[in-house]
Amino acid sequence: MKYLGVLLIIPVAIIALYSYVKLTSLPVSSDNTVKNFVVNQADGLKIISARLKKNNLIRSQATFYILAYKLKLNNSLQAGMFKLSPSLSTEEVIKKLSTGGNQDYWLKIIEGQRLEELKQQFDPALEGYIFPDSYLIPQDYKEEQITSIISQNFQKKLSEAKVDAVKTTLSDAQLIILASLLEREARSLESKQHVAGILLNRLEINMALQVDATVQYARDTRLKPKIYWTPVTKPDLKIDSPYNTYLNPGLPPGPICNPGYNSLFAAYHPIESDYIYYITGNDNKMHYAKTLDEHNSNIAKYLK
Numbered sequence: 019m020k021y022l023g024v025l026l027i028i029p030v031a032i033i034a035l036y037s038y039v040k041l042t043s044l045p046v047s048s049d050n051t052v053k054n055f056v057v058n059q060a061d062g063l064k065i066i067s068a069r070l071k072k073n074n075l076i077r078s079q080a081t082f083y084i085l086a087y088k089l090k091l092n093n094s095l096q097a098g099m100f101k102l103s104p105s106l107s108t109e110e111v112i113k114k115l116s117t118g119g120n121q122d123y124w125l126k127i128i129e130g131q132r133l134e135e136l137k138q139q140f141d142p143a144l145e146g147y148i149f150p151d152s153y154l155i156p157q158d159y160k161e162e163q164i165t166s167i168i169s170q171n172f173q174k175k176l177s178e179a180k181v182d183a184v185k186t187t188l189s190d191a192q193l194i195i196l197a198s199l200l201e202r203e204a205r206s207l208e209s210k211q212h213v214a215g216i217l218l219n220r221l222e223i224n225m226a227l228q229v230d231a232t233v234q235y236a237r238d239t240r241l242k243p244k245i246y247w248t249p250v251t252k253p254d255l256k257i258d259s260p261y262n263t264y265l266n267p268g269l270p271p272g273p274i275c276n277p278g279y280n281s282l283f284a285a286y287h288p289i290e291s292d293y294i295y296y297i298t299g300n301d302n303k304m305h306y307a308k309t310l311d312e313h314n315s316n317i318a319k320y321l322k
Contacts, residue, residue: 042078043085046104056154057115059097059124066095066115076108085109091116098122099154125153125164129278130201132235135246140165146198146273147172175279183286186218197285198273202231202247209304210284216293216306225294227263235274236261297321 053073057066063086067079076082085108086092094116102111125138129150133140140148144165149172155164176190188196196217204210220227230250236259238246255262261270277285293306295313299320307313 039081039084042081043108044077045107046074046077048105050103050105052101052103055100055102057095057097057100058154059126059152061095061097063092063095070102070111074104075102075106076111078108081108082112086112089113097124097154122154122156125155127151127153127168127276129281130247130275132238132246132275134238134242138164144169146194146276148276149175150276150278176282179279179282180286184288184290186288188218192269193285194277194282195269195273197277197281198275199227199229199231199269200284201275201277201281202234203229204284204298204304205302207280207284208289210281211287211289212291212293212304212306213296214284214288215291216296218288219291219294221268223294224267226265226267227269229263232261232263232270232274233257235270 053075055070055073055075061069063083064079067076067082070076070082071079083092086095089109089112091112095112096116099122100114102114106114127136127148127150131150133142133145133148136148139161148168151168151171153164153167153171155167159167176194186193196214199217200210200213204213217227217229231247233250233254234247236257237250237254239259239261240257255264258265260266261274263270291306292308295307295310295316297305297313297316297320299305299316301320303320305316305320307316
């Protein structure tokens with residue numbers, strides 16, 4: 019009798035689940051107003067279903083999951099922009115998302131890249147102002163329209179980075195140059211802030227910044243190599259260029275790459291200290307020094 023009860027419950031549960039899925043897979047409404055729905059490259063089922071529910075395009079996240087697996091399309095949802103409406107059933111939504119959106123394309127810009135490394139061509143004057151991010155670009159957009167999208171994002175991120183900024187004598191343009199140096203010189207937000215403070219200390223005493231990345235930029239601008247940012251050699255340090263901060267005091271005349279948010283934030287929020295020197299050791303940690311003797315000691319300890 020015990021097993022008979024269980025056998026009776028199972029069909030009832032299956033019928034209930036089937037009824038639930040059938041009901042919640044129906045269109046949200048008869049409204050056929052089209053909405054633009056964007057799926058980003060890294061979005062998974064959880065994120066996509068949550069945003070579909072939030073935008074009133076499906077009735078149930080659970081049903082979206084169940085049907086995606088039932089249709090064997092759970093791994094086939096694609097990035098892009100899709101035109102969806104509340105009048106579509108959940109199954110129709112899934113099939114649309116798995117067949118690809120319009121012919122828009124993703125433009126991914128990585129932190130620390132210089133313009134020559136990007137697939138998209140930009141005006142050289144925009145070096146440092148192309149904010150690293152993933153952009154969904156309409157296929158028919160022209161260069162100035164693409165630049166407008168990216169510039170708006172840059173200004174937004176810059177405004178966020180400037181909140182409660184530490185007062186310095188540098189202009190925004192100079193701080194963006196500083197941010198580009200930080201992007202190539204340090205990794206974590208804290209280390210970027212420390213290096214920002216150190217470089218500001220050097221500027222204050224009119225000491226050459228001696229940033230290797232600026233020499234790399236000067237060298238690669240001339241040579242146009244297949245691979246950028248390779249290590250600096252001793253002959254490189256003698257390159258005659260306004261970007262060579264070993265030979266010229268002060269900031270270089272322009273940004274050397276396109277900095278990300280942390281580098282912009284660090285430029286506006288440097289950590290004040292008495293440090294003048296820094297190195298990245300073989301232990302992948304930053305080591306700071308107040309004097310040349312301390313700096314040489316760090317070199318001997320962490321780089322040899």
